[in-house]
Amino acid sequence: MNSSLLARRVKTEKPMRPVLDFFFFYGSIYTYLSVMRIEKLATAAGLEVRWCPFNLREILIEQDNTAFTRNLARMSYCWRDVQRRAARHGLDFVSRPPYPVDAELLALRVGVIAANEGWCPRYSRATFGNWFIDHKVTGLPDHVSEVLARVGQPAGEILARASSAEADRLLNQTTKAARDFGVFGSPSFVVQNELFWGDDRLEEAIEFCQSRFPD
Numbered sequence: 601m602n603s604s605l606l607a608r609r610v611k612t613e614k615p616m617r618p619v620l621d622f623f624f625f626y627g628s629i630y631t632y633l634s635v636m637r638i639e640k641l642a643t644a645a646g647l648e649v650r651w652c653p654f655n656l657r658e659i660l661i662e663q664d665n666t667a668f669t670r671n672l673a674r675m676s677y678c679w680r681d682v683q684r685r686a687a688r689h690g691l692d693f694v695s696r697p698p699y700p701v702d703a704e705l706l707a708l709r710v711g712v713i714a715a716n717e718g719w720c721p722r723y724s725r726a727t728f729g730n731w732f733i734d735h736k737v738t739g740l741p742d743h744v745s746e747v748l749a750r751v752g753q754p755a756g757e758i759l760a761r762a763s764s765a766e767a768d769r770l771l772n773q774t775t776k777a778a779r780d781f782g783v784f785g786s787p788s789f790v791v792q793n794e795l796f797w798g799d800d801r802l803e804e805a806i807e808f809c810q811s812r813f814p815d
Contacts, residue, residue, distance in 0.1 A: 618647040618813040620805060621790040623778045624724075625656035626707040626738055627700055628786035629682050632728045633799040635787075636691050639721055645806050651720035653711035654778040655771055656786050663784060669700070685799065692733050701731060702739030705771075709762040710744055712770035714753075722751045 622638055624631045642649045660666050668674055679696050686693035702708060707727055714720040726747045731738045736746075745755035761767060781790050789796040789805035791812060796805035 618645075618809050619650060619791075620647050620809050621650045621652055621781075623652045623654050623774075623781070623783050623786065623788040623790065625654065625786035626711060626724075626727060627702045628656065629678060629699065630799045631787045632732050633682065633685055633689065633691065633787075634802055635724045635728045637689060637799075638802060641802065641806055645810055647806060647809055649721075651715045651724065652774050652777060653708055653715055653720070653724075653771075654774040654783070654786075655705065655708065656778075657705075658775055659779060659784065662779075665784065692729075694733060694735070697732050697735045698737050701737050704739060706741065706744055706759075706762060707739040707747075709767040709771060710748070710758055712774055713758060713761055713767060715774070716770055719751060719753065723747065723753070726750050 620638075620642060622634070624635065638649055657666075683693045683696075711720060711724065711727075714723040727738055727744075730736045730743060730747055736743045738744075741759065745759065748755040748758050778788070781788075781793070782795055783790070783797075785797050787797075787799055787802070789802060791805060791809045794808060796802075796808070
């Protein structure tokens with residue numbers, strides 16, 4: 601069963617073991633921090649992570665919440681904040697990478713296929729590393745192909761599937777799941793029906809998940 605369907609099932613079914621749903625977008629700068637940290641933290645806490653890439657742009661448009669990227673003072677603060685937090689967590693941050701990225705949502709569409717097939721963690725870490733460390737624009741076909749080769753996936757086949765009805769269906773499912781949970785930003789974490797927003801809430805979300813499953 602794919603991650604998006606599982607994420608929606610959390611509302612009605614108690615999972616067999618602790619599960620943290622990770623909703624994220626490949627063009628979000630703070631998501632770099634969570635993508636690079638979440639698996640190690642969750643494993644140490646005995647939790648399962650369900651990777652749920654979704655179309656944040658669609659939700660921001662629906663919520664009339666797109667103006668923040670045009671606020672230069674805020675964006676400068678955000679980049680500096682990401683740099684500070686990266687240093688705090690021992691993550692690489694050479695200098696400000698290109699932004700915005702994934703204009704055609706190609707990285708995202710590959711991401712939903714990866715989530716459906718179980719290789720999303722490796723693909724996502726490689727994608728964000730390519731962006732933040734190598735400063736390669738996420739979502740350009742050559743760059744996505746490079747990432748796919750790095751994680752051992754057939755680039756031609758996956759890129760073809762990314763433009764198919766299959767990718768449309770998977771992306772619609774994960775975006776609907778995010779919408780149903782009230783997600784409005786990336787990264788976001790859901791424990792059953794409880795929503796946590798922002799990389800600075802990752803540890804809190806993990807602790808909350810553990811409290812719901814004390815055994």
